[in-house]
Amino acid sequence: MPKKVIVIGAGVAGLSSAIYANKAGHDVTVFEQGTCPGGVSTSWVRRGYTFDGGIHWLVGSSSRFQPFHKRWIETGALQENNHVIYADPVFIFKTGDVVLHLWRDIDRLIKELVDFAPEDRKALQALKRHVQIIGTYMPAPQRFWDWVMIILRLPVFIPLMVYLLCTSTRKYTERFSNPAIREMFSSILNLDQNALSIIGTLTGYTLGDNGYPIGGSRRLADNMEKTALTAGCQINYRSKVEKICIEDGRVTGVIVNGMLQKADHVIVAMDTCTALQTLFDEPLDERWARKLQKRTDSEHCALLSLGIKKDLSYLPSAMRIHINEPVKMAGLEYSTLWVYHYSSQEGYAPEGCSSLTVLFQGDTYDYWKNAKDKNTYMTLKEEFTQRAIQLLEEYLPEIKGNIAVTDLATPITYERYCSCYRGGYMSIWHAKTMPPRVPAKSSTIRGLHFAGMRTFMSGGLPIAVQSGYKAAKTI
Ligand SMILES: Cc1cc2nc3c(=O)[nH]c(=O)nc-3n(C[C@H](O)[C@H](O)[C@H](O)COP(=O)(O)OP(=O)(O)OC[C@H]3O[C@@H](n4cnc5c(N)ncnc54)[C@H](O)[C@@H]3O)c2cc1C
Structure with missing residues (x-):
């Protein structure tokens, strides 16, 4: 009824x-x-620039x-109207003069990283194995052979799952001795999630999932x-x-x-x-x-959105930029800037311009709540914005003098508009x-x-x- x-x-x-x-x-x-x-x-529009404050990768974008x-x-x-695109590399990681690529093809990814840091060969080969084992179980089995692999790999799958569920992403990245490799993997997602999250995410990429719908x-x-x-x-x-x-x-x-x-x-x-x-x-x-x-702990971020009066389509659409000296902002220390721009997407910015976002991950709720209570929220938001722009300009000098729009969403924004508990947007599995x-x-x-x-x-x-x-x- x-x-x-x-x-x-x-x-x-x-x-x-x-x-x-x-x-x-x-x-x-x-x-x-x-x-x-x-x-x-969601996305929002400021003076002709559209900023996407949500999807970066969509699990289930592929039918597998x-x-x-x-x-x-x-x-x-x-x-x-929103076919999915699969950026490859998923992002580039830049530290000093070094540029590494998070390729979707696991062999290509591991080869590039081993060539760069042979001392991490063993840990990188192990990561590849972990991705391949988890990859047997993540997509829906389609053929007889898939079922055979599922059964054959059970003796290695079960201990691996136990290990990944008992290890944090932070701990997992410590397997790599090269600081650039460690930082690159540390910048995929929140380090407090268990290691199944990072291996699962990498597996999704390598198996052709985790796309971005136009x-x-x-x-x-x-x-x-x-x-x-x-x-x-x-x-x-x-x-x-x-x-x-x-x-x-x-x-x-x-x-x-x-x-x-x-x-x-x-x-x-x-x-x-x-x-x-x-x-x-x-x-x-x-x-x-x-x-x-x-x-109640969850993922938080401060999302800085910038309207840039310049076509940035020659830059990779996703970048992790490692900064020389970690900087303290809103009470947390940041060592990597997570930068996205949408220049290749039609209609996100006026002709010849680009919309760009920088994600500052971490729980800064108390910092912003305290500022709100003391009536210093707007001042501190402006201070954060200017500091972030200053940092970004060091690594992307082309944006200097070309910033037309700034917009900062803090955990208070998510609390205010969506009633998210302490402004979190996604739970954490420790x-x-x-x-x-x-x-x-x-x-x-x-x-x-x-x-x-x-x-x-x-x-x-x-x-x-x-x-x-x-x-x-x-x-
Ligand atoms: C910057 C950012 C990047 C992200 N990137 C990704 C990503 O790449 N991949 C991914 O999978 N996830 C990502 N997420 C997380 C994902 O977007 C969220 O986890 C998901 O959208 C949560 O959806 P929901 O419907 O459960 O909750 P919500 O989106 O919070 O929806 C709850 C709704 O309820 C409404 N509401 C609340 N209280 C009331 C009330 N009392 N009465 C009426 N309405 C009410 C709110 O306004 C809101 O619209 C990201 C999130 C953010 C913020």
Whole structure:
């Protein structure tokens, strides 16, 4: 029987929940506090420059990576208007006069790195082996031979998995004695994630996944929104859910703008930590909820966006630039600049210009929150921006005198616009820990469901879309 379903949040998880609940024949309404779809995976425009603050690589962009690819297709996220590109090299790593390439082809990658640092031959060959072993299990098996390999490699796969899950990415990179090689691998993703994250990511690249859909985060979200609306879902923007109403152990609806919106089922597709702390009169008495409240750490960043009055298309679209002396900014030390530019993408900047972003990874929430409380937020934002530009100009002198637009998003921005807990945008799966697994359906409150980036660690877009599917299936 069709049920009245309310989804909280029109991020990727919320849109996915809405689309799948609608496919199952339910009457779906989405409430989103912001003004557009996508949540933290979004782009914004400043004076003609478009800045992508979300997707850098999309797991499941290739059909070999199931079930994620299926979800992207079924939700209409990937269509003809946003075909996926696979940059190769994925990025260049620059330190002093040295330039190294993160090639997708593992043989080419290892050969270049061994030629550069023969002392790391053993560690690099081991990395290749790790990628190949994990690569047996990541894509969906298609042929008889794939199944044979899966069985044959089990005796090496199991101990490797144990090792990767018990080792942090930081520790894994210490296998390399050459500082440039170590820094290069350290700049792939957050060092606090377990080492399965870095090997999994490299495996995705080598197997032809982890692409970038043209049009980026916003087009992907717009596509999902269109799928939902065309199917008959209702999406209300500027509609913040204030409370989830529960009577006699069953969900009855939500409060939006002081008004009760009745529902048989509510899917919480906003940050689960924020939801647990703000939307319930009584704390949710479930083990995972108590565990999650103690494990709230997540990935954070300050994202500096620059509009450059120059065509930078001759530069690689992704660069990791190692700086000579680590610099302290917003209370953290940075040694590498993560630079992306979108010059080869049509419509991201006025003719002959480029939009460029620099990602400063790390949890600076307390620094910015303190500044906000003391009314120094805007001043410190400006200080951070100028320091970052100064640094960048040392390594990319061509941008000097050509900066037309600056824009800095901090964890406070993600907290303000998306209610992300402490401004985080993706959960972290630490080494040696079993992550709390958020169930798709509450075991104590009937009609209550969960989706989103925290439901399985480490989160991100694939978890968002898959968790939406799972939550809808439990109605
Ligand atoms: C700079 C950056 C780079 C990233 N790069 C990648 C990448 O390359 N690959 C990858 O896989 N992931 C990446 N991520 C992470 C990924 O974008 C997120 O993990 C994912 O989009 C989270 O989706 P979500 O739907 O779970 O949550 P959200 O996007 O946070 O969506 C939740 C929605 O709920 C709304 N909401 C919150 N509270 C309420 C309320 N009370 N009432 C109504 N609405 C509410 C919010 O406004 C928001 O729209 C990146 C994120 C950032 C910020």
